Amino acid sequence: MKTPRPTQSVRLVVVGSIGLDTIATPHSRRGRVLGGSVTHACAAASFFSKTGMVGVVGADFPAPFLNLYRRLGIDTRGLQRIAGKTFRWSGIYEADMNNRRTLKTELNALAQFDPVLPAAYRRAPFLFLANMQPALQMRVLDQMRAPRFVAADTMDLWIRTARTELESVLKRVDLVTLNDSEARELTGSHNLIRAARQVMAMGPRYVALKKGEHGAMLFSRTGISLLPAFPVEQVVDPTGAGDTFAGGFMGALARAGKTDVASIRQALVFGSVMASFCVGAFGPDAVAALKQAGIRSRVKCFRKMLAIEEGRP
Amino acid sequence: MKTPRPTQSVRLVVVGSIGLDTIATPHSRRGRVLGGSVTHACAAASFFSKTGMVGVVGADFPAPFLNLYRRLGIDTRGLQRIAGKTFRWSGIYEADMNNRRTLKTELNALAQFDPVLPAAYRRAPFLFLANMQPALQMRVLDQMRAPRFVAADTMDLWIRTARTELESVLKRVDLVTLNDSEARELTGSHNLIRAARQVMAMGPRYVALKKGEHGAMLFSRTGISLLPAFPVEQVVDPTGAGDTFAGGFMGALARAGKTDVASIRQALVFGSVMASFCVGAFGPDAVAALKQAGIRSRVKCFRKMLAIEEGRP
Numbered sequence: 259m260k261t262p263r264p265t266q267s268v269r270l271v272v273v274g275s276i277g278l279d280t281i282a283t284p285h286s287r288r289g290r291v292l293g294g295s296v297t298h299a300c301a302a303a304s305f306f307s308k309t310g311m312v313g314v315v316g317a318d319f320p321a322p323f324l325n326l327y328r329r330l331g332i333d334t335r336g337l338q339r340i341a342g343k344t345f346r347w348s349g350i351y352e353a354d355m356n357n358r359r360t361l362k363t364e365l366n367a368l369a370q371f372d373p374v375l376p377a378a379y380r381r382a383p384f385l386f387l388a389n390m391q392p393a394l395q396m397r398v399l400d401q402m403r404a405p406r407f408v409a410a411d412t413m414d415l416w417i418r419t420a421r422t423e424l425e426s427v428l429k430r431v432d433l434v435t436l437n438d439s440e441a442r443e444l445t446g447s448h449n450l451i452r453a454a455r456q457v458m459a460m461g462p463r464y465v466a467l468k469k470g471e472h473g474a475m476l477f478s479r480t481g482i483s484l485l486p487a488f489p490v491e492q493v494v495d496p497t498g499a500g501d502t503f504a505g506g507f508m509g510a511l512a513r514a515g516k517t518d519v520a521s522i523r524q525a526l527v528f529g530s531v532m533a534s535f536c537v538g539a540f541g542p543d544a545v546a547a548l549k550q551a552g553i554r555s556r557v558k559c560f561r562k563m564l565a566i567e568e569g570r571p
Numbered sequence: 572m573k574t575p576r577p578t579q580s581v582r583l584v585v586v587g588s589i590g591l592d593t594i595a596t597p598h599s600r601r602g603r604v605l606g607g608s609v610t611h612a613c614a615a616a617s618f619f620s621k622t623g624m625v626g627v628v629g630a631d632f633p634a635p636f637l638n639l640y641r642r643l644g645i646d647t648r649g650l651q652r653i654a655g656k657t658f659r660w661s662g663i664y665e666a667d668m669n670n671r672r673t674l675k676t677e678l679n680a681l682a683q684f685d686p687v688l689p690a691a692y693r694r695a696p697f698l699f700l701a702n703m704q705p706a707l708q709m710r711v712l713d714q715m716r717a718p719r720f721v722a723a724d725t726m727d728l729w730i731r732t733a734r735t736e737l738e739s740v741l742k743r744v745d746l747v748t749l750n751d752s753e754a755r756e757l758t759g760s761h762n763l764i765r766a767a768r769q770v771m772a773m774g775p776r777y778v779a780l781k782k783g784e785h786g787a788m789l790f791s792r793t794g795i796s797l798l799p800a801f802p803v804e805q806v807v808d809p810t811g812a813g814d815t816f817a818g819g820f821m822g823a824l825a826r827a828g829k830t831d832v833a834s835i836r837q838a839l840v841f842g843s844v845m846a847s848f849c850v851g852a853f854g855p856d857a858v859a860a861l862k863q864a865g866i867r868s869r870v871k872c873f874r875k876m877l878a879i880e881e882g883r884p
Binding site for chain 1: 666667761762763764765782785786788794795796797798799802803804805806836837840874875876877878879
């Protein structure tokens with residue numbers, strides 16, 4: 259496992275938001291934190307595959323953040339810089355760190371986001387459509403040349419306000435990531451197994467159900483895979499953990515170059531491990547500071563925690 | 572894997588409550604359901620090891636329930652029958668089936684419970700002290716002749732009202748089962764890894780953290796094992812799932828006859844599988860109706876869901 263070289267061609271394209279976050283946790287508060295789905299997903303993916311980002315920032319976007327993307331080897335040719343301010347999000351976490359409340363959202367540059375893919379991205383075999391309006395996800399899909407595997411994320415807002423467009427997107431993706439409440443809202447089924455089955459009937463071959471600190475479940479036509487989360491002793495900031503999970507997963511899958519269920523399971527382990535690093539600091543700092551050896555070591559440790567040797571009582 | 576014969580000597584002793592439950596779920600309501608920790612734990616354990624029960628019922632305890640214990644091959648020599656009524660519990664589940672509220676508790680016979688062990692139980696190598704007053708758990712421990720492995724369960728009430736006695740029990744058990752909130756209440760640590768470490772410092776070599784539909788975590792001095800729950804499509808009644816988990820686990824461990832961490836992990840898989848059956852019907856009905864082949868088949872299916880083949884992207 260080696261870090262991709264800067265000159266490699268783009269294997270994975272990630273499209274979504276880039277923002278400056280203001281985050282309050284029970285323990286501290288931080289402003290102007292580098293955030294957005296693209297930031298977290300690309301930072302995680304960059305350790306596995308050459309990743310190209312598509313997003314938009316305003317003129318106020320700090321140069322050190324741009325440099326961070328480049329230092330991680332992320333292809334930034336799809337990063338648009340326009341006049342005005344960068345997207346801002348502000349939120350506060352409850353005592354248990356599991357629930358958060360959005361205090362303020364200023365779309366700014368994101369309101370004008372038109373995801374145009376650089377020519378060099380269009381033949382990439384893997385695509386992650388992070389959470390954004392389904393119409394924009396569709397616009398991205400229309401620009402790609404037969405990607406081998408597409409994953410998409412979404413949110414309750416689009417399930418409620420752009421359902422038809424979301425259903426069109428679902429018809430064209432291989433995997434969708436949802437959390438419990440999104441799966442329930444999308445299908446009307448409280449039971450997650452039934453909900454996942456209904457989502458698969460809408461198009462995707464796979465449903466990755468994200469349960470935060472309780473891990474994830476992968477549903478496919480042939481079965482279910484269960485993946486607990488890597489347990490973390492010190493959660494500093496959970497923001498971006500879901501996108502880090504998705505980015506680590508897609509990066510690892512793109513690296514493997516296979517899309518069968520066994521490869522997907524393995525890639526999910528990497529997604530979990532990357533997410534467990536993400537929550538250890540504000541923004542993408544903990545992920546950005548990683549070395550390959552640190553990832554390998556935690557994956558090894560995680561596999562031990564998951565191992566149940568064969569045998570009957 | 573064969574069902575234990577009735578004549579075998581007792582390998583596992585289970586001590587706790589036996590009751591008649593009234594259970595309301597969002598879908599239905601049922602009265603006079605056979606319940607109590609001993610019922611659920613023994614029913615699950617009976618498929619793996621010769622299990623002896625210690626509990627008390629009143630004169631109103633229905634004969635068919637006694638017959639059920641015997642049909643399952645449970646040794647009932649430790650079952651006391653006294654004048655008056657059997658313990659009653661009544662509870663209602665919320666829409667998500669994860670949270671429940673106790674409506675009424677009538678201790679009845681349970682108020683006079685003095686857990687006296689039949690001579691034939693005292694040399695049993697495995698002991699499960701289900702949830703009851705720590706002073707009673709201690710009384711049981713005092714009657715046992717050097718058991719090889721003791722697991723204990725408890726509840727928030729004893730953590731609050733009988734902490735000193737509970738601490739004495741913890742010094743003498745190998746494994747304690749706790750749910751998230753009990754672990755937090757016992758230690759004052761919100762983080763579960765830290766909480767488990769503090770519990771181990773109180774005595775037990777192992778802490779099994781029960782997370783209901785999210786599975787379990789096993790903490791030992793050397794590491795952590797993660798075990799998701801077997802996903803269930805139709806949850807009819809979650810009452811007793813935790814005791815079924817513990818009983819299945821202890822039964823499987825007693826059958827294996829080993830107490831190393833690898834054997835404990837494997838036994839936990841059986842506990843999970845038994846719990847997944849338990850929630851499929853009211854009381855112990857779904858577990859009692861099982862055949863060995865049904866258990867084997869679900870264990871096999873569960874192992875597939877947990878399997879993550881080796882390999883790096």
